[in-house]
Amino acid sequence: MKKPYGFTVHDIARLAGVSAMTISRAINNPEKVSPDTLARVLEVIKTTGFVPNGMARGLRSSHAKLVAALLPSLMSVVFQETVQSLSHRLQQLGYQLMIGQSGYDASQESALLDALIQRRPDGIISIGRIRTAEGRQRLIASGIPVVEAWDLPSTPLDMLVGFSHEQIGKEVAEFFLAKGYLDVGVISASDDRARRREHEFKITMETRRGATVHVVLGPAPSTLQGGRTGLQELLKSRPKLRAVFCSSDSIAMGALLEASVLGLKVPEDLAVVGLGDQEFAANLNPPLTTVRIDGTRIGRIAAELIVGRTEGKASHGNIVDVGFALIERQST
Amino acid sequence: MKKPYGFTVHDIARLAGVSAMTISRAINNPEKVSPDTLARVLEVIKTTGFVPNGMARGLRSSHAKLVAALLPSLMSVVFQETVQSLSHRLQQLGYQLMIGQSGYDASQESALLDALIQRRPDGIISIGRIRTAEGRQRLIASGIPVVEAWDLPSTPLDMLVGFSHEQIGKEVAEFFLAKGYLDVGVISASDDRARRREHEFKITMETRRGATVHVVLGPAPSTLQGGRTGLQELLKSRPKLRAVFCSSDSIAMGALLEASVLGLKVPEDLAVVGLGDQEFAANLNPPLTTVRIDGTRIGRIAAELIVGRTEGKASHGNIVDVGFALIERQST
């Protein structure tokens, strides 16, 4: 085929009796075209159904109007809100979102990064840190603006929107201590961020004499089933367990369910804390005490950071700590 | 800047002492390059960190290695598995996934479609039907291969991978009838596919004298909260309600929870059926009877249909009915 993609600006130009440049202007800077030429051009565009070729546009103008997101997996409910809001905000701003899932194979992280970089996106949003040094190196070398989201590393690659996992661990521990819960457990997915929350949680708990922390690890992404078996395991070694900090609301829901099956009263016999404040958290029985993360805000800000950088009108700083909030409900 | 994107094939060519064409060959057809030239070129590529420009490649070769997915929302757990598997399979095949969320505004569906078409993807996967006739028209006109997923319309645009929502409604109704449940309800999200299941369910139930079906609608995407309030409403008008068919597992979980709060025994007092067979369904208490949809398979096949079409080696037919399975557990 000569024209694999239907109409080009030249076809439209011919049909409208103007030059190709005028078509480009009519689309991108309509105010620079006289009203009647504009009307004529738009008419032709409409009748032909012409849609300009974004690859050619991107190639010429070094502006792909495309943003890439790199995330562990589309399966985790915790990131869902962030990705949805990211995609939504980008669409509003006239950008498209491209997805890369890194969860399967850390060794292929760098190949995945290359696949994304190849597209010359206007920005790359990494949910969670890039794990390999090689990958981080590659990202920096590409010169593409980067936003790291869902974390607050001390040496960011570039821009950042997240919160401190260590701080969460600390605050939940302090909350347990204030309640007088000393024999406590953690059911944690074995991902890096959950481990860091758990670590700080443990350290803080153990400042108090007599406090003991037992930890069980499940696979990521976390599941309801993980919460059920996690609680069983925990109770096996600590039958007097008084409270449990779960690394996600799904796990917490599983723990709640298992407690009910075992005849344990929540919070009288066992207190449960989740993480995420997903929709269902407030609607469980009892309503779940959890750490609220504003994923919607993270996604929105990540989008705005990238677009702000690309279009040269930055509105936020480069580092945004969105914080978190411990929401106390009836499960503690 | 003269070179907004770092190295080009020409830079690499100069450094390796060959022509640009040889760089292109080394990357895309390494077998057509002599072993030692290849080694030299790969060495230079490695030390420079060169990543070819995918926009230029796509422009020249009319082969973007990019697939677009159009879906109502990234928020619904029901599509999560499909999207994750779609993205995963595409990555394996060397393609990237681009996301478009249509859920917010049906009136902007056609603008969103244009944004996707602009990128000249190798295919567009629509989860759920394109709602507007204009949108459907635009898609066809673009000439881009289309896969409609999660449904089985009688007049597909092009390729198809899904299952019959009507058939599901029918089978669940027959299941209820066989169990002798006659006073039954439906808690349904108000999206088109759920409505069609509910419609067929109602028709089939009402072939039996004395069977009554009450329907309550909640917003999409469906939530646990929707299941709780849905069951409350249903019981208000039908206190003797014997069974309920929920349009998602999340809603079913809410119904289960509400039943437990109200002191209703499941399945003795009330039977509950969900849809989706999400991970948690089998782990609820009691384990949930539900309609299993193999989202992973749908995603994988959708990816393969598009890539097969683009690369000219079709492996499936154009229409794939993946079916569904009513999984009976202890909630009925």
Add this chain to the structure above:
DNA sequence: CTGAAAGCGCTAACAA
């Protein structure tokens, strides 16, 4: 096996 020329479709830069 390797290279030179040409052009994919668009827009920046300049000119009229």
Add this chain to the structure above:
DNA sequence: TTGTTAGCGCTTTCAG
């Protein structure tokens, strides 16, 4: 306000 020229970075095509 509109048009002309050139070239973004790559790969197709044809020639060696």
